[in-house]
Amino acid sequence: MDGPSGTGKSTVSRRLAAACDAAYLDTGAMYRAVTLAVLRAGLGGAEPAAAEVAVGAVADLRSVTDPAAPAILLHGADVEAEIRGPEVTRAVSAVSAQPAVRTALVERQRALIADAVVAGGIVVEGRDIGSVVTPDAPLKVYLTASDEVRAARRSAQDRKAGRAAETAAVLADVRRRDRLDSTRKVSPLHAAPDALVLDTDDLSVDAVLTELLRLVHERGLCRE
Known part of the structure; x- marks a missing residue:
C-alpha cells in the first residue's frame, strides 16, 4: 500500500490486515524512528552525519506487526507518539532521502516481510513498497487524494491526538513533503507500473476497505 501522507494508508492497511488475519507493517514509522534518533543526536536531517546516526539506529529498531x-x-522504548510530532515530521523526508538510510531500512523491511509471509501474510504500507521493497507483491495499491483533502485529514488526525494543527500550515507541509519525496534521487514516491491507483477524495474509510477486500478476495490473498 503506497501513497503520500493523508490518503488513509495507515487506517485502511491496519483494518485490512486485521480482516485477513495478517501482520501489518508501517514502514513510514521506521523512517520516523531513525529520524528521531538523528534529532536526539542534535543533527539536522540533511547533514552528512545524519545518515550514519540513522543507519546505526536501525539495529535498535523493533516493529510490532500486530x-x-x-x-x-x-532502544526498547515505544516512540510511537514522539515520532508523530512536528519536529520529526519536518525532518523525516530529508533523513529518508539519504541512500544509506534507505538501503538499511529496505533490508530490514524485506526481512520482516519474508518472516510474515511464512507466518500467513502481511499488509505493508509506505511510499516505495510496490516499486522498490516488494516489486513482486501479488497486489499493489497506490492511494491518492487531493492536497486539500489530505491536509484536512492530517489536521483532524493531529487534533484527535492532542497535537496543535492549523489546516493552512498542514497543507503547506503536505505539499513540501510531496515535493521532497517525489523528487529524491533514491526511491522517489510514485505508483508502481502495475499498481491499482485508488483516489480516496470522495471515499470513506469503509468504502476504501470494501474495495481492498474485494481485490484481495478476488486474488485469493485473504486468510479468514
Whole structure:
C-alpha cells in the first residue's frame, strides 16, 4: 500500500490486515524512528552525519506487526507518539532521502516481510513498497487524494491526538513533503507500473476497505 501522507494508508492497511488475519507493517514509522534518533543526536536531517546516526539506529529498531496494537520501539522504548510530532515530521523526508538510510531500512523491511509471509501474510504500507521493497507483491495499491483533502485529514488526525494543527500550515507541509519525496534521487514516491491507483477524495474509510477486500478476495490473498 503506497501513497503520500493523508490518503488513509495507515487506517485502511491496519483494518485490512486485521480482516485477513495478517501482520501489518508501517514502514513510514521506521523512517520516523531513525529520524528521531538523528534529532536526539542534535543533527539536522540533511547533514552528512545524519545518515550514519540513522543507519546505526536501525539495529535498535523493533516493529510490532500486530494490526490491533502496532508499535515502533527505539532502544526498547515505544516512540510511537514522539515520532508523530512536528519536529520529526519536518525532518523525516530529508533523513529518508539519504541512500544509506534507505538501503538499511529496505533490508530490514524485506526481512520482516519474508518472516510474515511464512507466518500467513502481511499488509505493508509506505511510499516505495510496490516499486522498490516488494516489486513482486501479488497486489499493489497506490492511494491518492487531493492536497486539500489530505491536509484536512492530517489536521483532524493531529487534533484527535492532542497535537496543535492549523489546516493552512498542514497543507503547506503536505505539499513540501510531496515535493521532497517525489523528487529524491533514491526511491522517489510514485505508483508502481502495475499498481491499482485508488483516489480516496470522495471515499470513506469503509468504502476504501470494501474495495481492498474485494481485490484481495478476488486474488485469493485473504486468510479468514
